[in-house]
Amino acid sequence: MPPDEGRMATYDFIFDKLGLRDWCDGGDGGENGSSGPMSMADLLGKTTGDAVEVSAWDTPFPSLDNLHDACDAIPQSRDLTTGLESGFLNIKDSLKVVVDPLTQPLSWALNEMLWVMQAVPWWIMIPLLMLITYAVGRSRKLVGLVALCFGFLAFVDYYDYTMQTLAIIFVCAFICVLLGVPIGIAMSRSDRTQRIMIPILDMLQTLPPFVYLIPLIFLFSVTEPKLYGIAIILYAIVPVVRLTDLGIRLVDQDVIEAADAFGMTSRQKLFGVQIPLALPNIMAGVNQTIMMSLAMVVIASLVSAPGLGVLVLRGIRSLELGVGLLSGLGIVLLAIILDRVTKAALARINSSQPK
Amino acid sequence: MSDDIKIKIRNLYKIFGNDPEMALEHVKNGMGKTDLLAEHNHVLGLNDINVDMPAGKTTVIMGLSGSGKSTLIRHLNRLIDPTAGEVLVDGDDILSYSDKQLRDLRQHRMSMVFQKFALFPHRTVLENTGLAPSIEGKSKKKYEDEARKWLARVGLEGQGEQYPHQLSGGMQQRVGIARALTSNSDIMLMDEAFSALDPLIRTDMQNLLIELQAELQKTVVFITHDLDESLKLADHLVILKDGFIVQQGEPQHILLNPCDPYIEDFVSDINRARVLRVRSVMRKTTEEMGEISGEVDHDDNLESLIERSGGDTTNRYRVMKDGKQVGILEMTDLVRSLVPQGGSSDPEAARRAG
Numbered sequence: 001m002p003p004d005e006g007r008m009a010t011y012d013f014i015f016d017k018l019g020l021r022d023w024c025d026g027g028d029g030g031e032n033g034s035s036g037p038m039s040m041a042d043l044l045g046k047t048t049g050d051a052v053e054v055s056a057w058d059t060p061f062p063s064l065d066n067l068h069d070a071c072d073a074i075p076q077s078r079d080l081t082t083g084l085e086s087g088f089l090n091i092k093d094s095l096k097v098v099v100d101p102l103t104q105p106l107s108w109a110l111n112e113m114l115w116v117m118q119a120v121p122w123w124i125m126i127p128l129l130m131l132i133t134y135a136v137g138r139s140r141k142l143v144g145l146v147a148l149c150f151g152f153l154a155f156v157d158y159y160d161y162t163m164q165t166l167a168i169i170f171v172c173a174f175i176c177v178l179l180g181v182p183i184g185i186a187m188s189r190s191d192r193t194q195r196i197m198i199p200i201l202d203m204l205q206t207l208p209p210f211v212y213l214i215p216l217i218f219l220f221s222v223t224e225p226k227l228y229g230i231a232i233i234l235y236a237i238v239p240v241v242r243l244t245d246l247g248i249r250l251v252d253q254d255v256i257e258a259a260d261a262f263g264m265t266s267r268q269k270l271f272g273v274q275i276p277l278a279l280p281n282i283m284a285g286v287n288q289t290i291m292m293s294l295a296m297v298v299i300a301s302l303v304s305a306p307g308l309g310v311l312v313l314r315g316i317r318s319l320e321l322g323v324g325l326l327s328g329l330g331i332v333l334l335a336i337i338l339d340r341v342t343k344a345a346l347a348r349i350n351s352s353q354p355k
Numbered sequence: 356m357s358d359d360i361k362i363k364i365r366n367l368y369k370i371f372g373n374d375p376e377m378a379l380e381h382v383k384n385g386m387g388k389t390d391l392l393a394e395h396n397h398v399l400g401l402n403d404i405n406v407d408m409p410a411g412k413t414t415v416i417m418g419l420s421g422s423g424k425s426t427l428i429r430h431l432n433r434l435i436d437p438t439a440g441e442v443l444v445d446g447d448d449i450l451s452y453s454d455k456q457l458r459d460l461r462q463h464r465m466s467m468v469f470q471k472f473a474l475f476p477h478r479t480v481l482e483n484t485g486l487a488p489s490i491e492g493k494s495k496k497k498y499e500d501e502a503r504k505w506l507a508r509v510g511l512e513g514q515g516e517q518y519p520h521q522l523s524g525g526m527q528q529r530v531g532i533a534r535a536l537t538s539n540s541d542i543m544l545m546d547e548a549f550s551a552l553d554p555l556i557r558t559d560m561q562n563l564l565i566e567l568q569a570e571l572q573k574t575v576v577f578i579t580h581d582l583d584e585s586l587k588l589a590d591h592l593v594i595l596k597d598g599f600i601v602q603q604g605e606p607q608h609i610l611l612n613p614c615d616p617y618i619e620d621f622v623s624d625i626n627r628a629r630v631l632r633v634r635s636v637m638r639k640t641t642e643e644m645g646e647i648s649g650e651v652d653h654d655d656n657l658e659s660l661i662e663r664s665g666g667d668t669t670n671r672y673r674v675m676k677d678g679k680q681v682g683i684l685e686m687t688d689l690v691r692s693l694v695p696q697g698g699s700s701d702p703e704a705a706r707r708a709g
Contacts, residue, residue: 258473261432262486262538263461276477 024071068300121254137344165307184244228300239288367440372397418595466535481515487538637682
């Protein structure tokens with residue numbers, strides 16, 4: 001007998017023919033389909049009281065919901081999503097036991113860095129940043145640009161926000177390099193590691209950042225900085241890993257052979273030949289990583305990351321066009337500075353060892 | 356100079372492919388390179404190689420591209436491991452070496468010079484030259500004197516602070532040679548060391564090697580595809596074709612007695628007067644002969660003698676070695692030896708055969 005009085009589901013015949021009708025009806029007992037609210041089609045069917053005649057043209061895809069109509073033992077698609085959710089919630093606690101202590105240093109680092117960047121007065125901070133720029137890039141023009149950009153941002157009272165964003169980027173990019181370079185080296189040394197890592201990197205790169213924010217929110221409290229720290233690192237680590245791997249693989253095989261022929265150990269080869277020669281590529285990866293963490297820092301403000309992203313969000317939420325535009329400009333300026341400074345460092349490395 | 360054998364290669368086989376052991380059986384049963392590739396998709400790199408390389412002399416391994424010569428030289432320091440066979444250096448089977456012993460061999464007993472120089476682009480010329488001592492962990496201060504000495508010896512005095520890319524190709528290869536010499540190893544492997552250089556520089560470098568060799572008497576294993584170069588440098592010449600040895604021996608001997616049409620074609624093309632020495636065409640005798648036009652050294656080449664005689668074929672010379680007569684050279688013999696016996700007179704044929 002069909003599950004709903006007077007209502008025919010399209011795929012009834014399959015279960016009838018296969019002799020599974022008893023299994024279907026037995027599955028949920030008498031209270032068929034009561035596990036959740038009825039779908040719109042169910043309601044429509046109820047009100048008209050007629051069997052919904054479905055022409056061949058409108059035959060629905062045998063999806064979970066449609067099959068559920070015919071057979072109660074088959075779950076609805078929303079059971080699948082709730083199942084995923086409860087599954088995640090079940091392992092959440094045990095996962096937290098492992099992940100929490102591991103990631104705690106990230107929270108500390110972010111908190112400390114945020115505190116330091118804001119506690120140091122501007123008349124020390126801005127010259128300090130200019131000094132770092134000069135040390136890295138050796139270009140007076142670049143130092144001027146840095147002074148100009150930070151001067152402007154401070155002038156429009158965005159100094160604190162800028163420093164917060166910068167603090168987050170510094171910490172996250174540093175950790176990305178710290179983890180990404182060794183991963184890249186491991187990939188370059190073993191084809192199997194590379195085969196395993198490449199799909200993971202592809203996934204991290206293509207997954208919309210909002211998607212991995214969701215499980216992170218369940219895992220950690222929104223008040224913890226490591227929540228957005230992890231999101232940024234996952235998103236931004238990809239280029240440095242990829243380019244480290246590529247850079248080491250691209251090192252001239254003749255040179256590697258010479259290193260072997262003179263009896264270098266693999267350690268000497270790695271630190272004496274491969275990494276120095278891959279450095280231009282690794283630096284290009286660091287540049288990309290910094291740019292991507294800047295992009296992510298805006299999205300991360302959805303989960304309480306402080307900084308310019310908060311202003312952008314305010315612009316969207318309360319339709320404050322001016323605030324949104326100005327903070328957007330601030331992010332662009334930061335991006336330009338970070339890009340130019342890392343590229344200047346890259347150019348210096350390149351000029352010191354042209355091939 | 357002693358006639359000790361420094362490196363012995365015994366029944367060496369190398370087969371590239373998924374299952375070299377299986378392919379080795381076929382090769383030992385007499386299957387050739389083309390059949391092996393067609394039927395089993397394995398490449399026969401080296402086929403039953405036996406060579407004795409004398410200590411303190413230059414052994415040249417000559418062959419066209421694809422003959423397996425670069426593969427062979429890489430077996431000597433195990434950059435490539437063989438499928439079967441033995442390589443003995445100073446009587447030690449290096450195939451049984453542990454990683455540590457192998458590194459020691461490469462650091463102290465063998466050095467290598469590469470076709471494409473293979474200098475480290477991020478290190479200065481001096482640091483490149485001192486590669487071997489720096490791998491041992493010696494500081495720059497310690498190896499600097501030694502490295503500078505060898506740089507000066509190869510004619511690069513005062514260039515130590517440059518980077519390799521600032522030097523020309525010939526100069527870069529001089530650094531490569533200085534790097535090999537600084538390791539103070541007895542054996543020098545040279546893999547087409549001069550092939551990437553232009554002809555004039557190549558001649559310079561060959562002369563430099565001959566000079567160094569007269570002074571240092573290293574055991575040099577030199578790979579080349581150039582017959583003129585191999586005849587100029589070799590004390591012992593090994594000719595490879597498709598992974599097996601066609602003929603080996605003293606170069607003069609190979610030139611005068613080619614044992615294979617392949618080699619006949621090869622040698623028909625070269626300037627014999629420049630390559631052949633008086634000792635190879637003289638008649639051995641210590642008896643006095645009348646009417647001597649002059650004395651010549653046994654190691655002079657025929658070209659110099661033709662110039663000296665002014666083309667007069669009736670002359671007769673006394674051949675001297677260390678101040679004593681070792682033979683008599685008739686100019687008529689000399690002229691006859693300039694024409695290859697039985698070789699194809701068509702240089703195109705030689706090229707086709709190659």
